[in-house]
Amino acid sequence: GAVVSQHPSWVICKSGTSVKIECRSLDFQATTMFWYRQFPKQSLMLMATSNEGSKATYEQGVEKDKFLINHASLTLSTLTVTSAHPEDSSFYICSALTSTGLWAFFGQGTRLTVV
Amino acid sequence: GEDVEQSLFLSVREGDSSVINCTYTDSSSTYLYWYKQEPGAGLQLLTYIFSNMDMKQDQRLTVLLNKKDKHLSLRIADTQTGDSAIYFCAENPTLGGGADGLTFGKGTHLIIQP
Numbered sequence: 001g002a003v004v005s006q007h008p009s010w011v012i013c014k015s016g017t018s019v020k021i022e023c024r025s026l027d028f029q030a031t032t033m034f035w036y037r038q039f040p041k042q043s044l045m046l047m048a049t050s051n052e053g054s055k056a057t058y059e060q061g062v063e064k065d066k067f068l069i070n071h072a073s074l075t076l077s078t079l080t081v082t083s084a085h086p087e088d089s090s091f092y093i094c095s096a097l098t099s100t101g102l103w104a105f106f107g108q109g110t111r112l113t114v115v
Numbered sequence: 116g117e118d119v120e121q122s123l124f125l126s127v128r129e130g131d132s133s134v135i136n137c138t139y140t141d142s143s144s145t146y147l148y149w150y151k152q153e154p155g156a157g158l159q160l161l162t163y164i165f166s167n168m169d170m171k172q173d174q175r176l177t178v179l180l181n182k183k184d185k186h187l188s189l190r191i192a193d194t195q196t197g198d199s200a201i202y203f204c205a206e207n208p209t210l211g212g213g214a215d216g217l218t219f220g221k222g223t224h225l226i227i228q229p
Binding site for chain 2: 004006044093095103104105106107108109
């Protein structure tokens with residue numbers, strides 16, 4: 001089946017630094033990728049929709065200058081958490097949409113801890 | 116907007132059947148999905164059902180869809196300890212496919228008692 005690789009799996013960073021998370025579709029091209037955030041014991045919250053070659057669409061309440069998304073190719077989207085703070089600590093998950101738009105395959109997730 | 120509801124917890128004994136329920140509000144949903152999330156991991160697509168089907172069976176998994184009541188269920192037969200996870204119900208609200216994100220329920224935490 002389709003594979004989406006997310007890297008890193010976990011990261012610990014200091015307050016004020018930036019962290020980049022990569023999401024790659026390994027065996028299919030994904031025009032659209034999504035970034036989700038999951039708080040403990042809660043469901044996924046869609047942060048933004050990433051479209052190859054264009055600006056990402058952010059959900060209401062998500063700061064686009066803080067969560068920078070770059071979808072430079074059909075197989076790679078990156079999420080950069082800039083000037084991270086402890087409240088940004090969370091589990092971030094990406095998903096890549098197949099060309100039919102019906103199937104979304106998820107990365108393994110990235111556990112971000114800001115200290 | 117679209118809404119997907121699930122119970123937060125379900126506890127079953129090992130070997131029994133587990134039934135996880137989900138209700139949704141968007142009648143235009145094309146596909147409905149069940150995802151499994153093990154601790155610290157990403158989501159894994161377990162199974163799906165197309166909106167014109169009532170039932171789909173895949174080994175130990177049975178999905179039932181009542182489109183009139185907008186009710187979806189996932190039955191896991193002979194529940195094992197490896198089935199312990201959070202199960203998310205999700206719908207694709209865009210008829211005919213599209214680039215919108217899926218709408219997820221909050222997830223049901225399946226707890227297996229020995």
